[in-house]
Amino acid sequence: MTDQTSTPGDDGRTPDAPTSDGRAPAARTPAGGTASGRSPGGIDPRGPRVGAAITAVLLAVTLLLGTGGAALALLAVIAALFLVGTVRGAQGSVQGRVFRALVQPRLAPPTELEDPRPPRFAQGVGLVITGAGVLLGAAGVVAAIPTAAALALVAAFLNAVFGLCLGCEMYLLGLRLRSRSAG
Amino acid sequence: MPMRIELLLAVLVLAGALGWWWSWRNGRFTAVSERVAAVAHETDDAPAPPASTVSPRLTPQELGVEPGTRATFVQLSSEVCAPCRRTAVVLSALASDHPGVVHVELDVEQNLELVRRFHVLRTPTVLVLGPDATVRGRMSGAVSHHHAIASLESLGQCPGGARAH
Numbered sequence: 066m067t068d069q070t071s072t073p074g075d076d077g078r079t080p081d082a083p084t085s086d087g088r089a090p091a092a093r094t095p096a097g098g099t100a101s102g103r104s105p106g107g108i109d110p111r112g113p114r115v116g117a118a119i120t121a122v123l124l125a126v127t128l129l130l131g132t133g134g135a136a137l138a139l140l141a142v143i144a145a146l147f148l149v150g151t152v153r154g155a156q157g158s159v160q161g162r163v164f165r166a167l168v169q170p171r172l173a174p175p176t177e178l179e180d181p182r183p184p185r186f187a188q189g190v191g192l193v194i195t196g197a198g199v200l201l202g203a204a205g206v207v208a209a210i211p212t213a214a215a216l217a218l219v220a221a222f223l224n225a226v227f228g229l230c231l232g233c234e235m236y237l238l239g240l241r242l243r244s245r246s247a248g
Numbered sequence: 249m250p251m252r253i254e255l256l257l258a259v260l261v262l263a264g265a266l267g268w269w270w271s272w273r274n275g276r277f278t279a280v281s282e283r284v285a286a287v288a289h290e291t292d293d294a295p296a297p298p299a300s301t302v303s304p305r306l307t308p309q310e311l312g313v314e315p316g317t318r319a320t321f322v323q324l325s326s327e328v329c330a331p332c333r334r335t336a337v338v339l340s341a342l343a344s345d346h347p348g349v350v351h352v353e354l355d356v357e358q359n360l361e362l363v364r365r366f367h368v369l370r371t372p373t374v375l376v377l378g379p380d381a382t383v384r385g386r387m388s389g390a391v392s393h394h395h396a397i398a399s400l401e402s403l404g405q406c407p408g409g410a411r412a413h
Binding site for chain 2 (some may be wrong): 110120125128129131177179180182186211215218219221223226227229230234236237238240241244
């Protein structure tokens, strides 16, 4: 009674061509090598944005906790997360690992890859803001805790929701200031 | 606690407004009148450079290539900039599709003189040059194909721009 519709002959075939052409190849792909030999180690650009969303939620909780010890402790945890991201890049941060473990397997492959340096720069900006908040808060300036949390929340929110690359906006201003003071 | 929730909402509303304004502004073509360019030079807080260096015209030496006969897109990029890559892809495709249109990508770090001269504050900033290689306008932020086409069209409408005779 075995209906022999499936023949076990071709094992090596990958089921990548369904009958309904759900993904027909584009009529004209961009000319080969549009990446023009840029840095080879590109990362999925959705990773830093998901990471920023996680960070934004933590910062919102910090803001709700006010100026007490709990708020200071949570801000210190966030600063430590930014430190990891600054040292290892956004893809190596704790949020980046969460993205790869939980989110990325459920998404389609990325259509483009992103240079890992801009998100890493943004992690450094986050570290400076939250780190200053932790240091000032520990020194008794408790208003610095919600202030730093609010500033970092704006940056993380803009990154998560709008894809704003803070590094791109700030890099040139920093460069102009440095070159002006140098010469 | 209710005060804190209001504070949180205020921060999120502010961030949302900022983000909306930012994404609306990205890639939009802004025409520069010569009068504005002259005034901008006078109000610069830096010491005024000799008149010859504030010319709105870019020389082939500065560009590294011959300017286009119709338009030249001078893209100022930094290495720490993801939208610069997307913009470069859009503009180089536009240049190869339209005769007379040239795309040049320059690194801000090596071109700080240009950055100051044209008061460039963010990357990517694209200076749009007319057929005579003078700056007619600019776009900053990620430039879409739609934005780039719109800038080419408004270039054609500029006084002294490329016009059919």
